Amino acid sequence: MDMKKKIEATEHVKSLVAVAENFIGDRVLIFGASNTTLVEELVRKNREVALLDIRQSAFSKFKEFKVDMLLVQEGKEFDGVGKYNTIIFYDTMHHLQDKNKIIKECLKILKGKASILLYEPNIYTKLIREYDQFGELKNSMYKWSLIRLLKKNAFKVKLLSSEELISRKRKFKRFIISLQKMQIDPIFRILLIAIKR
DSSP, X not given: OOHHHHHHHHHHHHXXXXXXXXXXXXXXXXXXXXXXXXXXXXHHTTOEEEEEESOGGGGGGGTTSXXXXXXXXXXXXXXXXXXXXXXXXXXXXXXXXXXXXXXXXXXXXXXXXXXXXXXXXXXXXXHHHHOHHHHHHHHHHHHXXXXXXXXXXXXXXXXXXXXXXXXXXXXXXXXXXXXXXXXXXXXXEEEEEEEEO
């Protein structure tokens, strides 16, 4: 990644945290150890952060941060009941097979007034480039299937998606502009903030 793109990606993650900041609690669990800027930004904002991943190698780039690194092993249950008040899926939910089971497990892990932040790519981006209407329909179906799943599991969805964030509020505009700088149409990203009822 060239320097300009790296700076734009960093600014984008910072703007994402700014948009969601009021919904991010003080103890955060991040599914998937991949984005150092996200972790750095949360630590800078005095959040306690834990990273959860299935690959030990994923943690190597986080050694400089004061974060918990939790390795998930197949067949072993994750012991995190009632420890966190925010769970973040940053570009990871679409990789998970049984999304319903994962959301049910999240309910056990979350405590108090809790939230889940899902930031997802449109998994049909290549189709959109070739078949615009078809691609947009797929994006919408994926978004609404996630919303239904969250509602079914006792969550209230706060923000629907990035295309709906164009607002008078400066932090939302900054978020949209950061997407556009990276040449990503906002409709190709999904942002959901779900609050535990």
